[in-house]
Amino acid sequence: MSGSTRSLRIGPYRVDPAVVLAPMAGITNIAFRQLCREFGSSTSLYVCEMITARAVVERDAKTMHMISFADGEHPRSLQLYGVDPATMAEATKIVLGEGMADHIDTNWGCPVAKVTRKGGGAALPFKRKLFGNIIAATVAAAEPFKAPVTAKFRVGIDDEHHTYLDAGRIAETEGAQAIALHARTAAQRYSGQADWSRIRRLKETVTTIPVLGNGDIFTAGDVVRMIEETGCDGVVVGRGCLGRPWLFGELEAALRGKPIPEPPTLGKVAAILRRHATLLIEHDGPHKAMRDLRKHMAWYFMGFPLGGDLRRAFAMVESLAELDDLIGQLDHDAPFPEEATGPRGRQGSPGKVTLPEGWLNDPDDASVPHGADLMHSGG
Template identity: 70%
Template sequence: MPSTTTLPVPVTAPLRIGPHVVDPPVVLAPMAGITNVAFRRLCREYGAGLYVCEMITTRALVERHPETMRMITFDPDEKPRSMQLYGVDPETMGRAVQMIVEEDLADHVDMNFGCPVPKVTRKGGGSALPYKRRLFAAIVRAAVRAAEPAGIPVTVKFRIGIDDDHVTYLDAGRIAEAEGAAAVALHGRTAAQRYSGEADWSAIARLKEAVTSIPVLGNGDIFSADDALRMVRETGCDGVVVGRGCLGRPWLFRDLQAAFAGLPIPTGPTLGEVAAVLRRHAELLAAHLGEGKGLRDLRKHMAWYLRGFPIGSQLRQRFGLVSTFDELDDLLGQLDHDAPFPEDAEGPRGRQGSPARVVLPEGWLDDPEDLSVPAGAEIDHSGG
């Protein structure tokens, strides 16, 4: 496959998260309904890195919610096994991590303090929680202490803040560092921005200056390998976290591996090659969920895989309704397999939306030192 050159590789030390060396320094961000074991395996087939499962809620884990227990599936060769936890109660967080240790459920725990979804922030969870500094510290401390006997590293992901008037990321980074986190990751947007506009990479640079003893990872607007190299160069971050950029593009991890190795980045795949990837994704989902449910789950990926290719609205619509392998193979056979990868397939993908006021519990902003666990914020199911 022809190749194109890329930017010079920034000189960085190897990324270490506890005992794990992450080379290249690339992390797949957990995405609800996306980063199940099937998608993670597909991405891992393209390159090394750290691949995080869908968000798991601490309450659902300790109560052994059946769907949650299914979601924490890992491939036998998936190392390290990386699990992201969502929680608002230090006690429940500690119990969840203790369960992970005692039952050998994962090798790395990431903590979610970046979710901007209204149903989460209105109860004080996700990206609303770091505003409560003492509570945030207590949750991180509980996870780190529970993980310590097994040597499992705990990392923490958060946003710039609630909005431009309530910026929390520097405090969050210093607190996580002080409480024993193995690394921190910053999505360069506020909760109010959600996924709109451009990520503020300068905030990642400022966090790197403030947090000096553990790795700082950058997240936001990495849609190509060159974006990743540019982020590292501009911010000094120790690695990158990739989310929406790999939707319908698992080969992005091949590109990232090449870029960080200083090798030419392969050109984008032809439509025939994309068809083969799509078929592989279907097989993995069917093995995980069964054919019917697996192919229904694949439907949401279709627009991402086929973005920019000239296939016609009618065929595109039929892909979004596929329910069997026979249907899928028939549709894949109708594609022009020689069609080159289109330029307009590059760039942002996935949800973007528009900025919005962050819905918070009443009186949430009154006292950032309040240690009270937000009422009703514990979620009893995972992946939301």
């Protein structure tokens, strides 16, 4: 593997190795990002969960709390979601002007019906002029702060409406400093297989900025294979690291040509889970932290022989003391199960994408869709 595939530059920042933690709503908060950084390289990129631009402009208290970064977390990478060039520009000025972040990613991948039915998320790149206007406005707002702007999008709305090549060319033209492709359509949601040939096609089309691949990175072998098959400049890891923050150490080893670390025993997984709990408590306090931790339990213990009662107890845990008690009941020597290296997280089934009435009539309509920036979700 050539040296150029092991690191990349996004604006002034060197990403080494070229691995990015995908922004995931409700997942990639300060605690989970810190955990991933502890296993991976401090010079890879770990993106904060998606933030709605309108909520930043309105100074929503919950949203502002979500924009939190650990000491030493650099560059601080934030994903903004919006549908209005003016709102995205204003949110960018606030975030960068007040020193909250160093890099702005933009979200065009969300396939959720409540987002696409308003013209947001994965629906928006179909409107080429509007998409270009948003990228251009965000880049212009970021320029005085020397902060790079990037874009993450999907193959398209469905198999009849692919938008990724246009989106890549437009983002490149309007000043984005890297792009990332989740190699599924919005209609696929998270089902089936990602079509990595689309990443290769995008890389052949967009030649002046880095192109990153996203979709079905579950093992160290996957990252090497994606780069070799597509020629992409780096990888974006989403669901594959759920309950497996140590995956970033495995990916780093693979990209540096080093031996892949042994997977953790159940006892080591439990220690990582407890570390996750303490980091969450530092950020959100014990009540919210333990409630948030519950959704991670099935991912951490995937494939391990826990038994139904113990598994249910972990999923309902209410305090750190209770978590410690449950951890004490585990077989700490149980080896990591081979089947736990595969797909995890939401998969669902493919379906028709819900769009605003007449959305597909005119791809060059630059009018801003009404009410789409009220939604909070990731993609």
